[in-house]
Amino acid sequence: MTRVSFHFNVPHRVAYACRLLRKATRQNARVTVTGPAAALAELDAALWSFDPIEFVPHVVLREGQALPERLRETPVCLAATLDGALHHDVLLNLGADAPAGFESFERLVEIVSTDEADRSAARARWKHYASRGYPIERHEVEA
Structure with missing residues (x-):
């Protein structure tokens, strides 16, 4: 069953997402990020520039696009x-709604x-996940 984690009181969602993705890739995790196109474009740009000495390898999957085999291992x-x-x-969900198909993932981060x-x-x-019996963790982010 998918484990759900909420990270509350984040001052800037995209910057926080960059840090989470950096940490996840350091731990060899594979992450899919979903959300509205504008949020994904902002995150894509931020991942190229948020740390001058470190890069988080990522790929943007366009709807209907088949990625070349060499890009399929991008974390x-x-x-x-x-x-x-x-x-x-x-x-990692950057959208306002629960993403359709989230239950196929081991972990969901909000x-x-x-x-x-x-x-x-x-x-x-939160209510959506709780009503379906998913275990939820709460994390308070300190400024």
């Missing part, structure tokens, strides 16, 4: 939909900012 995959996701270890609209959407996602 981080950014995908607007989970159809054809490369990895099913960890899913990043929640201090913005009230984001917190409200996170409460709805």
